[in-house]
Amino acid sequence: MVETIMVVEDDEALRASLTTELQFEGYAVRDASDGKAALALYENNRGQLDLILLDWMLPELDGLGVLRRIRKHDDLPVIMMTARDYVGDKVAGLDTGADDYITKPFDIEELLARIRVILRHRHPRQPEERQLHVGDLTLDTRVRQVLRGGHRIQLTQREYELLQCLMKNAGQTMTRDELLNAVWGVDFEGQPNIVDVYVRYLRHKLQETPQDQLIYTVRGIGYILSADYQG
Structure with a gap:
């Protein structure tokens, strides 16, 4: 599953750089430029976020204030980012509920390593399922075989990877974007609508009638695979 990180940083260049680096590493990113926007974004994405990178010095509401409000409802991992290297600040941030603290300027590789450590502890690695099931659709990762209603479906390599995702x-x-990054990679330089094209291919191969549909379009966002989607 793609992990989602919220980046809260008022420096536009740094925010853009962090977003690019995180997406390159395969994370989905949501971003905000001030404290109030961060809280609104958090509320709109509650339950869907895996970690927050939170700047200390923010307009509207500082990072510590944002952290306090989040901690009233959630134990979501938070890494504080700040240019202030005072021990008292670090203690205040950690006492308020931050999981880690990194001082600017920092090396992106160090930040990525800290993120990986926190997420590993939050989501211990589980053995990969050998078989995936959705309704009467089965994907066997050992033999790379797809069955629907007991009938084998022939897929290309890319179709298989998209369906598996x-x-x-x-x-x-x-x-x-999440599907594009997961299946084609962040360095893909082709047309973004390649996702839509391959979803059409999959739908054609997976369903015989409209009632058999498993892959649904979520308008303006992307796609969902479900045996009981209500839309």
Whole structure:
């Protein structure tokens, strides 16, 4: 499953740089430039975020204030970012509930390593499922075989990878960018609508009638694979 990180940073260049680096590493990113926007973004994405990178010095409401409000409802991991290197600040941040603290300027590799450590502890690695099931659709990762209603479906390599990504995240809406990064890679330089093209291929191969549909379009966002999607 694609992990989602919220970046809260008022420096536009740094925010853009962090977003690019995180997306390159395969994370989905939501971003905000001030404290009030961060809280609104958090509320709109509650339950869908895996970690927050939170700047200390923010307009509207500082990072400590944002952290206090989040901690009233959530134990979501938070890494504080700040140019202030005072021990008292670090203690205040950690006492308020930050999971880690990194001082600017920092090396991106160090930040990525800290993120990986926190997320490993939050989501212990589980053995990969050998078989994925959604309704009467089965994907066997050992032999790379797809069955629907007991009938084998022939897929190309890319179709298989796209279907596997959707099935691993069954019941969750995947954005086109998330699917593009997961299946084609962040360095893909082709047309972004390649996702839509391959979804059409999959739909054609997976369903015989409209009532058999498993892959649904979520307008303006992306796609969801579900056996009981209500739309």
